[in-house]
Amino acid sequence: MDFKKALELYNEKKRLMRAYGHMMGVMSYDSETAAPKNSVNGRADTYAVMSEITYKLRVNEESEKVLEVLYENKESLDKITRKEVELARESIEKMKKIPMEEIVAFSKISAEAQNAWVEAKNNSDYSIFEPYLEKIVAFNRRTASLVAPEKDPYDYLLDNFEKGLTSEQLDNFFSKIRSALVPLIHRIIEKGDVIRTDFMSRNCPIEKQREFSDYLMQVLKINRDDCTIGETEHPFTTNFNKHDVRITTHYHEDLLVSNMYSVIHEGGHALYELNTGDDLYGSELDNGTSMGIHEAQSRFYENIIGRSEAFVSLIFPKVKKLFPEQFKDVSEREFYLAVNKAEPSLIRTEADELTYSLHIMVRYELEKKMIRGEIAVKDIPSEWNRLYKEYLGVDVPDDKHGVLQDMHWSGGMLGYFPSYALGSAYGAQIVESMKKDLDIEKLVRENRIDRITEWLTERIYKYGKLIDPAEAIQNACGAEFDPDFYINYLTEKYSKIYGL
């Protein structure tokens, strides 16, 4: 096979894969937002067919030959195709070690597992979800042993979500966090209840909250013709290309900030995808480079920007306008303090910035043990509850508010959670670097968040998958990742808030 022929075959296959990926992505979005409950079996059948088709399209002699020829001639490829070929080779090396039948079978299981999880959560009944989690853990252990038998299986999974990440690094990372933050949290608890939050649970009509979401999207300068807001139990972001991004949120009448910070968090994910380079459109690289770098964006906009004094000052007039009765006796300062109150709690997505990482630690410890076979799936709830007591000092009343709160495991994602903590830490380092170029506080007060997004676009967003996570951090910070920025950021912010 000559180079020209290989390139032709490669481009044709890419076009097909893109179409399949697009359709499967829309189907998955639909399953979370619109599909009726009983659609699950029909969808599982279709997923099974599609995972077989896409496996065969990727893993076959011709495709491997094509990649080989292109790789041998990589100096003749443009930089985008070259990177695609490198990533495709890595991916196929993994994929071909897993028998197709197992991938197909797993695609059916994970479609069913998501429904089982919803039902288990609604009924707070772990036993409904347990058999599926059993299979999900088994599949992940199995693929780890097939693809990287020489590696620790959890390290294999971590590397899938964040290239190069190991449990050794994370053990270090979490141990630093633990030793720095737990004492800080204790000092805050000792100070007692100094922040007023009575107004946080006042009833805010959902129609008005929807208006507030639209306003927040404007503040983030997100073009709604490229990005819609859906509604789901668990907010998420998905994207099919830079002109078709979807965020979702959830509305609770008695919890305005839940929607508020969901929109800003998912909006951060959306901004990354909306600002990948035009040169990447139609390529395999027009996505965020890793889950950690993605969460760095979402948690940056949610917390470092969204829970700053400047941001609260910018948006509080709108809060007062939309909910005049609910906030008539609340000052801007009180609202700022309330959205930053540190308090060990049960639900990760509602956690404050300070205690958030401890929620991730619980999941990290559990995932490690699950994948290493050090804990039985049936024992996970009791271990979950024990760790929440140990790290956060809270009693878990039931599995709905415990082990069943998050959807990630039901989707087959084991090894994803650490990227949330990592992302928060990336963000704290990035903002220090950004401060050298921009007066962030001033820009936020002047409703110019687009300037902040531009800074990130130039250093990270526009490159999509052209750069690895480590390169993204290097581009933005001019240095390697260093978790101390995160610890300093939280210590400084919370010492100030609580006057320690």
Added chain:
Amino acid sequence: MDFKKALELYNEKKRLMRAYGHMMGVMSYDSETAAPKNSVNGRADTYAVMSEITYKLRVNEESEKVLEVLYENKESLDKITRKEVELARESIEKMKKIPMEEIVAFSKISAEAQNAWVEAKNNSDYSIFEPYLEKIVAFNRRTASLVAPEKDPYDYLLDNFEKGLTSEQLDNFFSKIRSALVPLIHRIIEKGDVIRTDFMSRNCPIEKQREFSDYLMQVLKINRDDCTIGETEHPFTTNFNKHDVRITTHYHEDLLVSNMYSVIHEGGHALYELNTGDDLYGSELDNGTSMGIHEAQSRFYENIIGRSEAFVSLIFPKVKKLFPEQFKDVSEREFYLAVNKAEPSLIRTEADELTYSLHIMVRYELEKKMIRGEIAVKDIPSEWNRLYKEYLGVDVPDDKHGVLQDMHWSGGMLGYFPSYALGSAYGAQIVESMKKDLDIEKLVRENRIDRITEWLTERIYKYGKLIDPAEAIQNACGAEFDPDFYINYLTEKYSKIYGL
């Protein structure tokens, strides 16, 4: 190729086609309900890839050979596969006469045309949509000339939606309707404004209207785990299998009945799909047999049931409960009369039962001329307006309330509209037959619409595409289609309402 091999290949191809059909269907639903505006180009690319893949999968030597072998051995096939093979042969005979490139190009055009239509409608600017309609008409003329050069091109299109239907039959049908109903409408207009409707435009909050939709679905005995309600500009129903049906509706604060009758109409479509036989699940036959028979169901539930005295009596207490202020001075009788008020108007979907067919006549006349090349696409708005004046006596103020009101042409569907009028006429004949077995009025008053649905299921729904439209009518009525039932039904109902 032996029979066994042919059957094996056939079943494998069916499994793939079903998966592709499912995904393209979800993608289309998503495009109407959730996708951002700028998603159109990405979707058009994916549609183009998929229409190429599915064309190649259907039209190739091996597939034709498979169908030939199966057809030669049709006595050995179960009845479902036999019918599938017959339909597939017919469909491929048509498809192979159209070059793949033209089908692929058209799939892109129709994806773009839908966005253009939305924009044209929003701006009431026909010129935005005109170039797309031009291409849609050209494609339909072209395919008619390729597939059935011996036939009148409009007859070819009609036959696609309603097997066996011809413009000669429709000319007869509409001329009967016209000569019977237009004088009736004139007598009603002469009687003057005797029906009170002032309360029909009172403000009803959308959240409450959503509750009302849920209630109506209960009355129709639709299992919501199999069927969801979405929101779109133009209500429609789609389905991927009998456990995954989607209806959509639209909410206007000042037009409660618009949503009410949209839900009942689309609910009728849904009931047909939800009640196809379990033996058809996974086959190519698990859909309604034709558009005419489908519209017969939707318009039966909407009008013959939904606008009956018994139905109004059943649901009016709920109306009063949900909207106590808005209906405090309204009696059940007044509500019944208001939802049946006959009045020539501009918008088809909001038209009353009596004048409805005249709206269809306008579209029928125009489509015939378009397809036969007797009118230029640029002249359609003026001809539309002229016909509305002639048939309905109304002046069309702008294209938004005229030629741009319906989405069908933008989706490439020419020849579909007559099935609405035909469906209404089918329904009137079916109900006469049903009356021999059921006390319909009593069942409705007792909230037992499920018994009516069962009757229809036994005669029509459970057979899906196993039966042709003519067989469906024969099964339900024990006779051939006869439009006189429709004329008698409307004459009797409206003479009574207006005391003529």
